[in-house]
Amino acid sequence: MKIEKRDWFFIGLVAVILAIFIAISGEEKTKPVPNNATHKSVYEAAYKNAPGPDASLFKKTFFKPSKKDAEKLCEPCHNAKGIILPPNHPPKHRCLFCHKLLN
Numbered sequence: 001m002k003i004e005k006r007d008w009f010f011i012g013l014v015a016v017i018l019a020i021f022i023a024i025s026g027e028e029k030t031k032p033v034p035n036n037a038t039h040k041s042v043y044e045a046a047y048k049n050a051p052g053p054d055a056s057l058f059k060k061t062f063f064k065p066s067k068k069d070a071e072k073l074c075e076p077c078h079n080a081k082g083i084i085l086p087p088n089h090p091p092k093h094r095c096l097f098c099h100k101l102l103n
């Protein structure tokens with residue numbers, strides 16, 4: 001089978017989509033926020049409005065953690081505890097976009 005010009009377009013498109021997919025999944029390797037005693041306040045702030053065990057399935061499905069409230073806590077505490085970010089750390093507003101919460 002001969003590969004036509006428009007086939008190459010299709011192959012190129014698949015390659016681009018694959019590359020984007022790999023780039024996005026690479027982000028997930030960023031360390032999550034540890035779910036430990038130290039970060040308890042973060043999880044409490046994020047899940048303070050979490051639906052209870054007998055809330056409707058609708059509420060549970062569309063629940064979003066209060067990330068902005070939780071993010072206010074990160075830097076004050078890290079600074080107080082002397083936790084320094086790696087020198088090549090990316091721009092750091094919105095911590096929780098990159099550092100995911102564990103459930």
Ligand code: HEC
Nearest residue numbers: 031032033034038042070071073074077078081095096099
């Ligand atoms: C009450 C203090 C406190 C708050 C609030 C806090 N941290 Fe931390 N964080 C620490 C300490 C202390 C460490 C050092 C390791 C440990 O004890 O868990 C740490 C470590 C980390 C690490 C490295 C974990 C690892 O595996 O090496 C990440 C990532 C992190 N914090 C992200 C966050 C983010 C994002 C927030 C806000 C959403 C946050 N932290 C809020 C105290 C805090």
Ligand code: HEC
Nearest residue numbers: 029030031074075083085086089090091092093094095098
């Ligand atoms: C654009 C994505 C992004 C944002 C936003 C971001 N980080 Fe990071 N962070 C990273 C990457 C990538 C690394 C280095 C890889 C790793 O170790 O997770 C890192 C590393 C860290 C580490 C060191 C983890 C270790 O190796 O012990 C800490 C602590 C940390 N970030 C805290 C924060 C805090 C606090 C905020 C918000 C003020 C924040 N980060 C925002 C991407 C991000």
